[in-house]
Amino acid sequence: MSEPQAGPIGVAVVGAGTVGARVVQQIAEHAEDLRSRIGLPVQVTGVAVRDAGRDRPELGDVPVTTDAVVLAADPSASIVVELMGGVEQAHAVVTAALRRGASVVTANKALLAAHGVELHRLARENHADLYYEGAVAGAIPLLRPLRESFVGDHITKVLGIVNGTTNYILTQMTDEGSDYAAALKQAQDLGYAEADPTADVSGQDSAAKAVILARLAFHTDIDASQVSVEGIESVSVADIEAARAMGFVIKLLAVAELVDGEGVVVRVHPALVPQNHPLSSVRGPFNAVFVSASAAGDVMFYGRGAGGAPTASAVVGDIVTAARNLAAGSRGFAVEPYAALATLPLGRARTRYYVNLHVADEPGVLATVATAFAAHGVSISVVRQDGAGDEASLVVRTHEATDAALSATVASLRELPAVRNVVGVMRVEGQA
Ligand SMILES: NC(=O)c1ccc[n+]([C@@H]2O[C@H](COP(=O)([O-])OP(=O)(O)OC[C@H]3O[C@@H](n4cnc5c(N)ncnc54)[C@H](OP(=O)(O)O)[C@@H]3O)[C@@H](O)[C@H]2O)c1
Structure with missing residues (x-):
């Protein structure tokens, strides 16, 4: 536990584009509700943008800067909201905030995919929160x-x-x-x-x-x-x-x-x-x-899954969660990669497949094709054949198999003289 924060919750917003501008607006529009929900007022301490010369009436009288890292390092903000996008500069902003113990809210999936584990570690070490509900599926609480x-x-x-x-x-x-x-x-x-x-x-x-x-x-x-x-x-x-x-x-x-x-x-x-x-x-x-x-x-x-207002809804939700934690002198749950599982290659995935072939329209072709599937342990569930001149279209659906077995089957099919073309191979997901 840290000391509960007593005064207003300072929020620095880095990026005021599609999402960032909506976040600043939403905080202003819902100021009274937010104060009631958190128990303390929220105050936007500054906004960082690339072009400070542009007129931005949507930001009201919030101070604007072009130095994102300096804004993130300013101790008057106990929450830093990163909505600039990109990876390198966003990483500098987020690490500057976490290192001084500020909580971070972001919607930046590219940053989290590349550096998520490191950022969670930094958040844990500095007793800060790191939330990113807007990074996946926009407004959907997921x-x-x-x-x-x-x-x-x-x-x-x-x-x-x-x-x-x-x-x-x-x-x-x-x-x-x-x-x-x-x-x-x-x-x-x-x-x-x-x-x-x-x-x-x-x-x-x-x-x-x-x-x-x-x-x-x-x-x-x-x-x-x-x-x-x-x-x-x-x-x-x-x-x-x-x-x-x-x-x-x-x-x-x-x-x-x-x-x-x-x-x-x-x-x-x-x-x-x-x-x-x-x-x-x-x-x-x-x-x-x-x-x-x-x-x-x-x-x-x-x-x-996206858009300024839906994503801002998720971002402001995260700001409220981080602010409540600050007001209580607590932090949210840490995210730990404790299971340390291997990331397995695609070949290990098991699913069902659809394979669309153009084959010679002659006796025995179906049996030859079925043998190629069986040779790799891929069991067929449905076959549909439509003849057209000397060529037939053969659509095969399989039971569950590994991706590796299916790839090997397709390679074998391509070698068969009776198979003129493998037109399409697609995985099937979801039970009917
Ligand atoms: N748009 C969506 O629907 C959506 C949905 C989910 C997640 N996201 C994520 O949310 C983040 C923001 O997306 P967005 O669509 O709002 O982007 P955007 O409209 O391009 O806005 C980016 C903002 O960041 C500012 N900025 C960029 N580089 C900067 C720098 N070096 N220093 C200071 N400010 C800088 C820009 O300044 P200027 O205004 O001066 O150009 C702009 O205000 C991204 O990570 C994105 O993946 C977006």
């Missing part, structure tokens, strides 16, 4: 339940749609038949996608969030080099149509799962989800995450 509500249970899998941009693009492709480029352009026109959408469409944004989720769910550090990431750039309208014909939709999923009690696989990739699974109805820019735990079973979290 990280606090992982940190606090499931703490008596045993999480086995976290599975979800954590990137609204890609979910919007896939929804447009599914509902309107738009091709990838047109759907991306629409997402950009509506402000759901950045001018440079690479981090979203390549899956990197989802991967950073998956690392954060995995750390909290499995109490372990994650080796980023073992995280498998595949984006949506190569998903075609033909893939979506083929999925629909089998009763599935295609979603970009972030998955973190415990494998054989030995380690954790973290993966991001497009996957087939049954049309009657709750994740299939998560549309447009919305996010949803399934948490599976031994005692609780499946729990789903759903809501707005």
Whole structure:
């Protein structure tokens, strides 16, 4: 326990863009409620921006600086809110704050994915709080339940749609038949996608969030080099149509799962989800995450995954939690990577697959293909064959197998003379 803070809670806000400006506004608009909820008033001590010359009426009379690290190091703020984005400078800001014992609230998933374990250690050593509810799935309360509500249970899998941009693009492709480029352009026109959408469409944004989720769910550090990431750039309208014909939709999923009690696989990739699974109805820019735990079973979290106001809601919630702790002279629960599990490669993941082949339309081909699956221990659940001239389309769905076994099967299929082309391979997630 430290001395309870007696005076106003000083809050320094580093970054006043889409999220930061909304945070400052929300603190001003709800000042009286916040005072009642915390027991002390909240006072924004300063805001850091890149361009101090720009008129910012939304910030009221809060002092503005361009020196983010000096603001973070100023002892008049007992909470530093980092909303500037990027990794290196944000790291300097957050470490400057934690080293002097200030609590930190951030929504920066890239920073946390890269330095989360170190920042948690620094927070613990300096008796400070580190909260980042806005970093994953925007407004949806997800990280606090992982940190606090499931703490008596045993999480086995976290599975979800954590990137609204890609979910919007896939929804447009599914509902309107738009091709990838047109759907991306629409997402950009509506402000759901950045001018440079690479981090979203390549899956990197989802991967950073998956690392954060995995750390909290499995109490372990994650080796980023073992995280498998595949984006949506190569998903075609033909893939979506083929999925629909089998009763599935295609979603970009972030998955973190415990494998054989030995380690954790973290993966991001497009996957087939049954049309009657709750994740299939998560549309447009919305996010949803399934948490599976031994005692609780499946729990789903759903809501707005990004945007200034929704993310500010999560950030201000974290500010209130940190402020209450300061007012009580206490700190929140530390996040410890005590389980020290290995991060396992994608090959260890077990899931079901869909394999779309173009094959020669001749007797015996089905048996040859089935033998290739069996040779690698991959059991087939459904086969659909449509003939067209001398070539047939063969869609195979499998029972659960390891990714390594499926990769070996696909390599064998490519060697078969009867197989003209492996058109698509996709994982299937979620029970119908
Ligand atoms: N936008 C969302 O929907 C969303 C959702 C979840 C999480 N996040 C995360 O929240 C963070 C902020 O995102 P955002 O969308 O609000 O970003 P943004 O609109 O680009 O705003 C960034 C702010 O930081 C300031 N800034 C940047 N570099 C700076 C520096 N070196 N020194 C001082 N100030 C600096 C900018 O100053 P200027 O105003 O002068 O340019 C701007 O005010 C990111 O980590 C992002 O990943 C965003």
